Amino acid sequence: MTQEAVLQVQMLGGFQVSYGQTEVVARNSRNSKVLQLFAYLVCNRDKMIRQDELIGILLRDEESENPVGMLKNLVYRLRKTLEAAGVTRACIQYKKGAYGFCAAVPCTVDIERFSQRIQNLRENPLPDDEALAQYLEAAELYDGGFLPRFSREPWVVGYSVRYQGMYGECLERACALANHTGEQERLLPYLRKAVKLYPYEETLAVLYLDTLYRAKRVKEALEAYEAICATLLNDLGIGPTERLRQQFDIISSGVQEVTPSVMEVRSRMAEAEREPGAYFCNLEVFTSLYRFVLRHMERSTHSVYLMLCTLKEEDGEALPTGERMRKVSESFRAAVKESLRRGDTYTRYSSSQFVLMLMEIKQEDCDGVAQRIRHRFHRFPKMGRVQLDFKCISAADMDEMMERRENQALASW
Structure with missing residues (x-):
């Protein structure tokens, strides 16, 4: 006895339908009103859906003097699609002004299996x-x-x-x-x-x-x-x-095991290999590094500068998010890494901004750093249309400004 074919419907991740070994709807099929009708009927299978509801779902953007006729045409085309794959047209039923996808053939639907599994786990x-x-x-x-x-x-x-x-x-x-x-x-x-x-x-x-x-x-x-x-x-x-x-x-802060060896600690914390160029880190780590550097400056004569770079379109407009932003930021990161020394650090501050911490540098040399970054950045394909805007400030000046504000606040209090 030949085993009856099963209609298998997949709706999660795409719309794909097969009947036995025959493909009814390919995963890469173009969108169409016929496929949308099929999907809606399957989602509501074993129910009869009134014509006016289907017209509102499928033809809401259509201007037609005969929407019922348009719906009938969609149903006819759907039945022809199913019949071409060997599925009986009886699975699309019509009764008293309503259509339904009924159990005329064995059918499995992924959303039903998925939701039923979750429901069973909730209840049992x-x-x-x-x-x-x-x-x-x-x-x-x-x-x-x-x-x-x-x-x-x-x-x-x-x-x-x-x-x-x-x-x-x-x-x-x-x-x-x-x-x-x-x-x-x-x-x-x-x-x-x-x-x-x-x-x-x-x-x-x-x-x-x-x-x-x-x-x-x-x-x-x-x-x-x-x-x-x-x-x-x-x-x-x-x-x-x-x-x-x-x-x-x-x-x-997630080191889980205790170690008795300071050598092991040093080994774990060290870079896997000596990389040239500046050190990139996320904003949280950069902020901690900056605060440490400010403390260190209290006991040293080293100068540190923060440089903010804003990436813009050639006309000064903001860069759009998406793939272009991704490519521009990757190219800028590469340019900065090549342009700065190993002792310098940088991070991404916002979608179109980076902050650089330049160690042991004079103010007059900051312009040279900016020019070096521009030169390397614009060597990348299509980056010539991006404008780089640099602003620089001494970390010591910022520290003094913050200290003055704190003293003023204490005095007024």
Whole structure:
């Protein structure tokens, strides 16, 4: 007896449909009203959807004297698509002015399996190790956002928010369980995938960083923090949130084991290899270095200058976020690294600004440093259209200004 073919529908990460070994809808198919009709009917399968609701969903932007006729044409084309793959046209039913995708053929839908798995876990508590395995299996089912090619459609937004929320809940509970069982390593591939899918989602980023830290991957956690902050600056033009900064503070103080050897401490803290050029660090580390340098200057005659560089378009307008910002900032970092000495430090202050700390330098030499950076920066392809604006101030002057303000405040008090 020949086994009956099953209609397999995938909506997470894309829209793809197959019937047995036959592809009905390819993952890279173009958007169309026919596919959107198919997706909407599958999302509401075993229900009959009135014509006026389907017209409002599918033809809301269309001007037509006969919207019912347009809908009938879409249904006809959908049935032809299904029939061409061997699926019976009876799965698209019509009754009393309503259409529905009904169980005329065996069907599996990924969003149903995903949501059912989460619902079962909510209603049926399991031992920690079993629950963790179940949550990870559920996370594996989530292959991306709901119908990303239809993401601008109002009806899709509600579903998308719902399933993304369930995905986040799944990972949060898995992390809580792993913290009890000490199985953080099992979670890391799932959290890497989550951060890649949703690079701007704060909760997922914090879960990933915390899990790396708990798995004693401190160096990897610090690198992940840098990557997350760079993405926020490049794509959104914003810095890390307070929760991310707090997580960084936890990670950066995260040496877990005690060592009796100062040699081992020195070995761990040293750079892996002697790199030429200036030292780049994130803003939090740069701020700590700057405060230390100010304290050191109280007992030395060394001069230190802070240089702020703002990157702009050739006409003076702000640089747009996104891929162009990413390329410009990477080129500027490379130019600064080549232009400064190993004892100098720099960081990214905002999406389009960098701060440089120049050690043991005279004020008259700061212009030369700026020119050197400009020269190296504009050697990169298409960077000639970017304007670099440099401003410089002595760290000692800033320290004196702050001290005067404190004294004035105390005097007035």
